[in-house]
Amino acid sequence: MLNVTVDLDVCQNHGQCVFAAPDVFRLDDSGHLVYVASPDAELRDDVEEAADVCPLQAIRVEG
Incomplete structure (x- = not known):
């Protein structure tokens, strides 16, 4: 299972x-981040790319 x-x-x-x-x-209507904590496994590459490009390295991917 993929966890973000x-x-x-x-x-x-x-x-x-x-x-x-x-x-x-x-980003929600207020400009704040909203995310899916357990996305489908086929989105792993995209999620890992998102973690890599985060300027503050705030994203963790497990599973």
Whole structure:
């Protein structure tokens, strides 16, 4: 099972993850990050890319 966590205390809502994995990450109407904590395994490459491009390295991928 793929698990995603974002340290929302570190995240500054730059949105780079949204571009890398739009099926998992999005910005809400207030501009704050919302994400799917247990996305489908086939999205692993996109999620790992999102973690790599996060300027603050706030995203963790496990599983």
